[in-house]
Amino acid sequence: MTDRPTDRPDWIRDRLGIPPRLFWWVVLETIAAVATILVSVDQMVVYGGF
Amino acid sequence: MSFVSFGFLGFLLLSLAFFHLVRTPRARRRVLGAANFAFLGTFIPDPASALAMLGFVVGSFALVAAVQTRRWPRVLWVTIPIAIAFLAWVKRYAFLGLVLPDAWLGHGLTIVGVSYMTFKTIHVLVDRHEEQLPPVHFWPFVHYQIGFFSLVSGPIQRYGDYLAFWDRIDRGPGSAEETVRNWGRVLGGIVKIGVPGALALAVWEAAMQGTAALGSFDAPLWRLCLIFYAYPVYIYFNFSGYCDVVIGAAGMFGMRQVENFDRPWLARNMIDFWDRWHMSLTAWIRDYVFLTSYKAVVQRWPAHARSGGVALLFGALLLAGIWHGSSWNFVVFGLVHGLGVAAARVWTDTLKQRLGRRGLQRYDANPWIRRVAVVATFHYACFSFLFFIPGLGRHLSHLASIWGEVLS
Numbered sequence: 001m002t003d004r005p006t007d008r009p010d011w012i013r014d015r016l017g018i019p020p021r022l023f024w025w026v027v028l029e030t031i032a033a034v035a036t037i038l039v040s041v042d043q044m045v046v047y048g049g050f
Numbered sequence: 051m052s053f054v055s056f057g058f059l060g061f062l063l064l065s066l067a068f069f070h071l072v073r074t075p076r077a078r079r080r081v082l083g084a085a086n087f088a089f090l091g092t093f094i095p096d097p098a099s100a101l102a103m104l105g106f107v108v109g110s111f112a113l114v115a116a117v118q119t120r121r122w123p124r125v126l127w128v129t130i131p132i133a134i135a136f137l138a139w140v141k142r143y144a145f146l147g148l149v150l151p152d153a154w155l156g157h158g159l160t161i162v163g164v165s166y167m168t169f170k171t172i173h174v175l176v177d178r179h180e181e182q183l184p185p186v187h188f189w190p191f192v193h194y195q196i197g198f199f200s201l202v203s204g205p206i207q208r209y210g211d212y213l214a215f216w217d218r219i220d221r222g223p224g225s226a227e228e229t230v231r232n233w234g235r236v237l238g239g240i241v242k243i244g245v246p247g248a249l250a251l252a253v254w255e256a257a258m259q260g261t262a263a264l265g266s267f268d269a270p271l272w273r274l275c276l277i278f279y280a281y282p283v284y285i286y287f288n289f290s291g292y293c294d295v296v297i298g299a300a301g302m303f304g305m306r307q308v309e310n311f312d313r314p315w316l317a318r319n320m321i322d323f324w325d326r327w328h329m330s331l332t333a334w335i336r337d338y339v340f341l342t343s344y345k346a347v348v349q350r351w352p353a354h355a356r357s358g359g360v361a362l363l364f365g366a367l368l369l370a371g372i373w374h375g376s377s378w379n380f381v382v383f384g385l386v387h388g389l390g391v392a393a394a395r396v397w398t399d400t401l402k403q404r405l406g407r408r409g410l411q412r413y414d415a416n417p418w419i420r421r422v423a424v425v426a427t428f429h430y431a432c433f434s435f436l437f438f439i440p441g442l443g444r445h446l447s448h449l450a451s452i453w454g455e456v457l458s
Contacts, residue, residue, distance in 0.1 A: 017226035026234040033059075033237040036244035040054050 232301035239294030247287030254280035320390030
């Protein structure tokens with residue numbers, strides 16, 4: 001018996017309308033951004049703004 | 051308001067929720083307008099600065115209105131210098147101290163994003179004068195100037211692009227995938243500013259402190275190298291992270307914001323660097339400084355078009371450097387970049403003459419030449435960023451010590 005892709009419905013794509021890889025990437029980014037904000041000191045944007 | 055904060059994320063999500071809850075163009079403009087004013091308010095330190103901001107925005111619209119009346123053919127000769135003079139006065143450029151009394155420059159006004167707003171004003175003045183823009187009205191112009199998608203540090207959006215969003219503000223939200231990608235870009239930008247950007251700054255600060263304690267000439271080479279490399283890395287992550295945040299945020303409101311970076315550390319010469327770094331500034335400098343003056347040179351002295359072009363390229367980048375800050379080190383920053391782009395132009399022209407068009411294509415396609423060029427350009431750009439921080443003498447002594455260590 002050979003391996004073949006299953007036709008199991010992909011709940012992320014079906015319900016949210018986005019590719020699963022993008023979904024997990026954004027989940028990771030959300031965690032990283034929250035952690036960044038929690039631990040970071042105030043970071044101003046410095047490039048010629050003022 | 052810091053972009054790396056729950057306050058900013060909360061502000062963004064709340065503005066988005068209200069924006070998409072209401073449907074009519076008028077209601078959406080009011081929500082966006084309220085968000086713009088609320089965001090701007092967090093950058094205004096005192097009532098005098100608030101008044102100066104108001105004066106700047108209303109004043110710049112008055113200049114645009116003067117152009118729109120079409121009564122004076124040479125109106126740009128008056129309106130553009132007024133806009134530049136106001137910028138120079140607000141930013142207290144060091145060279146103004148040579149011609150103006152100290153009392154004139156002793157104000158404590160802070161106008162956030164004044165440089166970027168001046169660029170936008172000049173763009174609107176010129177393009178409206180040349181009838182490349184439709185009539186400019188007050189409220190779209192105000193929100194174009196103070197919109198939180200570009201207020202703090204750009205990108206330098208063109209008015210036509212903003213108007214395309216403003217006129218179709220009642221569009222529904224983009225696809226789910228688009229929205230999630232934009233949200234991811236906002237978060238990624240926050241991480242860029244807060245992690246690699248902040249780490250590079252911490253490394254640079256520690257190296258600077260250590261070097262100050264030892265003195266430039268006694269500091270070890272590795273510490274001097276940290277100073278040399280860490281600051282450009284910090285500037286890149288800080289600025290490109292900011293751009294990711296505002297481009298992603300604009301996208302969630304249905305606005306396509308202009309891109310500002312395209313892997314600048316892979317540039318093969320300084321012209322290529324400026325095509326990849328702060329691209330909206332490069333486009334502005336090209337359109338309103340270089341091309342305008344180049345056309346004038348070609349018309350008046352056609353025999354000197356090539357040498358004139360190189361000189362103007364140098365001058366345009368010198369101006370761009372001076373724009374970056376109000377102290378003398380930015381003049382040197384501009385000189386270094388001006389020399390870099392002028393040398394790149396001369397080198398390319400020389401190669402074209404010697405090798406011919408096909409030979410130049412073969413030269414450009416050679417992977418080893420490309421690698422060497424990328425490494426050299428990276429180091430030249432890092433060298434230029436030594437002058438991005440006030441303290442010219444200190445940087446020159448660091449450089450002299452690095453050079454001494456490398457040679458010894």
